Amino acid sequence: MVDVLVVGAGYGGLSATMFLAQHGVDVLTVDRHASTSIHPRAAGQSWRTMELFRFAGIDEEVLDASPRARGGLRITVAASLGGQVFHRLYDDVGAVDVSAATAMPHGMAGQDLVEPIMLRRAEKFGATVRFNTELVSFTQDEDGVTAVLRSSGEETTVRARYLIAADGGRSRIRSALGIETDGPGSLSHCLGVLFEANLGDRVRTDVTDLFYLQNPHFTAGFCSTDTPDHYGFAPDYHPSKGESPEDFTPERLVEMIRIATDEPDLEPVLHWTAPWEIAARLARRFRSGRVFLVGDAAKVTPPTGGMGGNTAIGDGHDLAWKLAAVLRGEASDALLDTYEAERRPYARMVIDTSLHNMKQRMHPDLDVTGLTPAEEPMALCLGFRYRSTAVLAEDDDPARTENPFEPTGRPGFRAPNVALGTGQSTVDVLGLGWALFSDGTWAPAASAVSAETGLRIDHHVTPPGTFGLTPGGASLVRPDGMVAWRSPATPNPPAALSTALTQLLGR
């Protein structure tokens, strides 16, 4: 019996695998493909993803993997690379000082570079990952899940306490559970193309240069990649008008790339093409008994905003610390319900913001009535709020985000980025267990409650006035870096801390 079986070794599955293994959980991961993604696909790691990667110790490796990583991002909506510019959405995100909100820079590496780094780290932490292995079927009962796997034509049965469905947007596990999805569904179709050509200075190579092209011939995405002279081009096509990927002959693609680049004599070398459905779908439930949906299996979001990969990684991380706590006997099953309670509203916010972006950048005619409002990228990535039984809220503010440059330290929000005076900032000390921040008065309480409960609770002294604390107060931060509870000065800190943890963990 393994503790957790993960199906899918994409961003969602590898994130769950890496963080579960880091928490010491016995995890087996299978993927029907022969390896991790061999194509760049989702490029870009948000500041939050980079914080999570720091928890796992792979942040530097991910930044180093992409020569563009430290350069920043430029996004332009234009007719062609050298044609009329309709909007310039960002001009070098790297130039913005984010230090008040996070200690981490934005990453830019492609999925083909990042997944192997996550895989290596997961294996180093003790996870077993098997490629060329497909989940054929599964059943669940009160004590676990029984899964039938197929590899080289041979079927084996595996028993696991929990199953994570990280099997992508067409999740067969989700279908087998009968979980339906909401949302507009299919929005458009595009053909992902990777090509090689010398484009000189038409595209910046020191930053990630992303274009949304709108002209009488096509609408398309266009971006630089981590490999010199290699570019991604993704023209839309319309099945409703009888169009299909087969219509894009190499000759037609070359012609389109010439129009996109304003280079009528360009001889691009086409390396790879794959159809891609742009869609917005949100699963009605993220949990069914002992089975949890993460990543695209739980929600599919349009790529305008670059959140598909980032939220898959966030889902995996959120579920991992909660499963680890339950498997170690630290928390009751109720903690596992907070995965859906926290990640599903977040997924809704991400999808709606990405749809607003899509209207602005690619499809002015997209109907966005009834959607929740768009969020600013920093607020979406760093200023979101969780509401669940794993947060002891102290206010009834209905806002779903706050400005991460002015963090309040309220329960439900990310712990503020604070220099701790030890040469470290908050992100350096979070990730593995619970953390208690105070002016020092709560240090004995952290030790006492840790000894009493067996929970890892590290105490850190915070500079006065940070975390929104009053003198003698304390802030309790979860293993994912979210504030769980805050207390003013109290005569009996160990009792207060112990009561809060009992409530938070449903013990």
Ligand SMILES: Cc1cc2nc3c(=O)[nH]c(=O)nc-3n(C[C@H](O)[C@H](O)[C@H](O)COP(=O)(O)OP(=O)(O)OC[C@H]3O[C@@H](n4cnc5c(N)ncnc54)[C@H](O)[C@@H]3O)c2cc1C
């Ligand atoms: C061409 C393309 C370009 C993209 N570009 C962007 C972008 O620019 N920005 C962005 O944010 N997102 C982009 N995406 C989406 C992004 O890649 C996904 O959001 C992200 O990969 C989700 O991760 P995931 O782990 O949930 O799913 P996936 O990465 O799809 O992984 C699912 C895995 O499950 C495996 N699997 C499925 N069924 C089984 C089974 N029965 N048994 C075993 N294994 C199984 C599959 O082999 C696969 O490896 C792109 C996607 C594509 C296809």
